[in-house]
Amino acid sequence: MEISFRDLITVLHGMGFGALFMLAFSGAIGVIYATAVGGAQWVVPHRTTIMFRFYLISMAALAWLAVLSGAYIIYPWYRAVPPAGTTDLSLYPRQLLLSSPLTAGWHVIGMEWKEHIAWFTPIAMTMVAYVFIKYGPQLALHRHMRNAVLGFTAVAFFATAVAGGFGAFLNKYAPVRGGHEIVLFEQH
Template sequence: MELTTRSLWTLIHGIGFGGLYLLACSGALVELCRCYTAGNQTPLTEDDGRFLRIYLVAMSALAWLAVLTGAYIVYPWYRATPPPGTANLAAFPQRLLLASPSTSAWHSIGMEWKEHVAWLAPICITMAAGVALQYGRNLKDHPQLRRTVLGFVWISLLAAAIAGVFGAMINKSAPVNGGSVIHIVQGEQK
């Protein structure tokens, strides 16, 4: 069982940061709905406010790590230009997708959308973290602010989900591979 450094970075970007962000989104939505709605009569403690602040700041960090590793580590490998006359495009995913009409839309729609829409996630969640840092548990006393933050977190979830789904499907059609090989486990020989 082995892995290339490029596929390891793709995993770190997609599953490590992106996947964890998607999971964390559901937690943020539940927390914002459960604790900060006007109908909730339980008084919020300073710990509740601190928890929300730390949680949203951690989510912001995840979102930024996901887009930055995607744009500056994985994407350059994806869009690499093959030397003239290259017949095997396996190491050039973008060109491999564009070479066939049955796969070209994965780039022209999938990657073109993913590479931009993904950045809405850190914008939205950083805003949410900023509001939480500013208001903490007092967010409960600002229902309009809370509803808007909730809406932006929903949009960030949608943006991250679009990026994640297209990322997974694109990597399935034209995987980012190459770099040095990392041997994980030596298999048994038959």
């Protein structure tokens, strides 16, 4: 059982960073809402507060890792230009998609939207983590601030869903392949 290096990095980008981030969303909404409705008088054990902070910082870090690995490692592989005369475009996903009107839309709409919309998430989640760390239970005293934090979290969820969804489809129609093969399991 083998996997190419580029496949492995793509899996790390999509499943390791992106999907883990998506899984953490309901927890983030729960943490922010519970802290806010609990109020400034809500006595939260110090370790719990630290855990909440670590949770939101981890989400922001995952979002940054997802966009940075996507834009600076995987995207260059995706948009590589084939040498003149190349007929096998399997190592050139962008060109492979654009070579047929049936698949061109996956690049023209899918990738072009994904490559930009994903960046809303780390910006939003960094703000959310900062506000939570700064205010904590005092968010209950700042109703409009809590609403903005929850709104930006929801937009971050939407942006990640769009980026992740298109990422999955793009990887189905034109996977990023290449690099040396890594043996995961050897059957004798």
